Amino acid sequence: MRTLHRPVSGAAFVSGCNLLQRNIRANPGFRCNQLQRNSFVGRTMFVPSRAVASVAPRLVFSEFSLRMSAVDTAETYEFQAEVSRVMDIIVNSLYSNTDIFLRELVSNASDACDKKRFLKLTAKTGSEGSLSDTEELAIRVRCDDKNRTITIIDNGIGMTKSELINNLGKIAASGTSKFVEALKDGAADLSLIGRFGVGFYSAFLVADRVTVLTKSPNDQKAWRWESEQTKNFTVTEEPDASTFLPENASSGTSVTLHVKEGMEKYLNDYKLRQLLELYSEFVSFPIYLWMSKIEYDKVKEKDEKTGEEKEKSVPRTTYEWELVNKTKPIWMRKPSEVTDDEYNEFYKSISRDFENPLTRTHFSAEGEVEFRSILYTPRRLPFELAQNMFSDAARPLKLYVKRVFISDKFDELIPRWLAFIRGVVDSEDLPLNVSREILQQSKVARVIGRRVTRKAIDMFREIAERSDPKDYEGFWENFGRYLKVGAFEDEEWSKDLRPLLRFHSSKSGREMGKFRRVHRTDERVAEQTHFLPSRR
Numbered sequence: 133m134r135t136l137h138r139p140v141s142g143a144a145f146v147s148g149c150n151l152l153q154r155n156i157r158a159n160p161g162f163r164c165n166q167l168q169r170n171s172f173v174g175r176t177m178f179v180p181s182r183a184v185a186s187v188a189p190r191l192v193f194s195e196f197s198l199r200m201s202a203v204d205t206a207e208t209y210e211f212q213a214e215v216s217r218v219m220d221i222i223v224n225s226l227y228s229n230t231d232i233f234l235r236e237l238v239s240n241a242s243d244a245c246d247k248k249r250f251l252k253l254t255a256k257t258g259s260e261g262s263l264s265d266t267e268e269l270a271i272r273v274r275c276d277d278k279n280r281t282i283t284i285i286d287n288g289i290g291m292t293k294s295e296l297i298n299n300l301g302k303i304a305a306s307g308t309s310k311f312v313e314a315l316k317d318g319a320a321d322l323s324l325i326g327r328f329g330v331g332f333y334s335a336f337l338v339a340d341r342v343t344v345l346t347k348s349p350n351d352q353k354a355w356r357w358e359s360e361q362t363k364n365f366t367v368t369e370e371p372d373a374s375t376f377l378p379e380n381a382s383s384g385t386s387v388t389l390h391v392k393e394g395m396e397k398y399l400n401d402y403k404l405r406q407l408l409e410l411y412s413e414f415v416s417f418p419i420y421l422w423m424s425k426i427e428y429d430k431v432k433e434k435d436e437k438t439g440e441e442k443e444k445s446v447p448r449t450t451y452e453w454e455l456v457n458k459t460k461p462i463w464m465r466k467p468s469e470v471t472d473d474e475y476n477e478f479y480k481s482i483s484r485d486f487e488n489p490l491t492r493t494h495f496s497a498e499g500e501v502e503f504r505s506i507l508y509t510p511r512r513l514p515f516e517l518a519q520n521m522f523s524d525a526a527r528p529l530k531l532y533v534k535r536v537f538i539s540d541k542f543d544e545l546i547p548r549w550l551a552f553i554r555g556v557v558d559s560e561d562l563p564l565n566v567s568r569e570i571l572q573q574s575k576v577a578r579v580i581g582r583r584v585t586r587k588a589i590d591m592f593r594e595i596a597e598r599s600d601p602k603d604y605e606g607f608w609e610n611f612g613r614y615l616k617v618g619a620f621e622d623e624e625w626s627k628d629l630r631p632l633l634r635f636h637s638s639k640s641g642r643e644m645g646k647f648r649r650v651h652r653t654d655e656r657v658a659e660q661t662h663f664l665p666s667r668r
């Protein structure tokens with residue numbers, strides 16, 4: 133990089149810019165994103181020396197003029213009070229786990245693609261306007277080691293200007309808010325932050341500057357968000373969305389990380405591929421990585437001594453987009469074809485837990501209703517339930533309709549005492565525009581809920597029947613109170629749950645005994661009564 137200092141007077145600058153902008157228009161080959169990564173500080177410009185040497189006059193001035201006009205209109209916003217704190221917490225407490233930044237940003241890109249796919253499928257004819265039908269929803273990751281950047285690009289839903297300011301400037305929009313709440317309540321310590329979705333701000337684990345370019349179908353303009361992890365961020369209009377969106381994309385977002393000192397290990401496509409394979413294998417959109425490949429060209433060369441012509445292989449580096457994940461959802465595969473590791477990694481990707489689950493069940497239902505599901509029992513109580521047994525923040529099931537993610541907030545699908553399980557349900561019969569109201573009245577949803585509950589109970593029973601009683605003891609310690617609530621308040625399942633209950637009794641000593649219904653005349657009645665779940 134070389135720095136060019138070009139102090140110019142206001143009037144000279146404006147007329148120079150106008151002239152140069154006309155020049156750019158006359159030179160369609162030139163695209164201003166060629167130098168997008170350049171920084172402008174006041175009227176000082178940084179440009180790659182190669183560009184200066186080759187096409188300096190045109191590029192330098194055109195970029196200068198375009199970006200200067202943008203700088204002039206940049207709006208500066210302050211992060212909401214807690215955001216700076218959260219960024220500090222993330223950067224200072226996760227320094228040993230910096231790898232997660234990619235998982236978080238890819239997960240955001242995947243959410244954005246989910247939203248776009250949902251919108252496209254449910255949009256009424258005509259209202260989808262700018263949503264192109266031809267584009268493949270995908271995520272692209274590209275590393276540029278010379279310019280020290282990593283860029284994550286999606287053609288998802290993008291953000292309007294106000295969404296950009298709210299989502300990336302206010303803590304309330306982020307999963308990290310749960311963590312901040314938990315810190316306030318004293319329910320978490322910093323080492324636990326990795327269990328939360330730390331979200332977008334994890335970008336600052338590896339970058340000292342982050343640039344977000346985004347275009348929403350609900351905003352005619354594209355926007356640039358930029359921050360250097362200070363108290364402020366800037367929002368600027370981005371003149372041309374096509375410079376950062378993939379070809380044919382009508383909307384989307386590009387997040388560029390300007391990699392900081394000491395994080396050079398991420399400026400390597402092999403390292404990025406390893407992280408994507410580890411963390412993002414189950415993202416249901418294709419993830420393409422810009423990968424380098426060594427190819428060998430055969431060249432004929434004359435041997436100086438003998439004069440004979442010989443063939444020689446000369447290495448050449450080429451680049452191409454390489455698909456790094458299997459995009460067929462794991463629940464669509466046959467259980468016999470899925471390995472334990474794959475199930476465990478999928479669990480971690482949907483639950484954000486760092487431990488393997490205690491158990492799982494993968495099944496499909498046909499006939500009356502058709503759906504597929506994978507359910508997991510975690511090893512420990514999910515964090516969001518630690519304070520409140522039936523917290524609204526619990527997300528037991530992700531609901532899909534024909535592979536389209538619909539919501540993870542339909543808690544009415546299963547009884548509330550199952551709040552601690554995790555899993556996915558993919559229905560063939562529910563409508564894509566399924567809402568809470570539709571779900572409440574839907575017969576299909578009731579059947580799905582019943583079958584999922586039955587399978588969950590079977591899963592718990594299997595743990596109870598294991599030869600090592602420690603498994604069920606651990607399960608009971610974490611989730612016993614949920615089963616008690618179910619046995620107590622849920623008439624439909626009470627009978628199935630009772631054999632799974634455990635209680636301390638004077639007879640059982642330190643061990644726990646099973647609950648057995650006894651007749652009043654039974655001599656054990658006295659010792660049994662206080663084992664019954666208390667009626668509150």
Ligand SMILES: Nc1ncnc2c1ncn2[C@@H]1O[C@H](COP(=O)(O)OP(=O)(O)OP(=O)(O)O)[C@@H](O)[C@H]1O
Binds near residue numbers: 236239240288
């Ligand atoms: N690539 C993107 N495209 C569109 N919107 C995005 C993108 N990345 C982030 N956002 C918006 O910014 C918000 C904040 O992101 P952030 O990752 O901090 O939190 P989150 O995704 O809500 O929760 P989590 O911490 O669980 O990831 C998102 O909810 C989303 O609205």
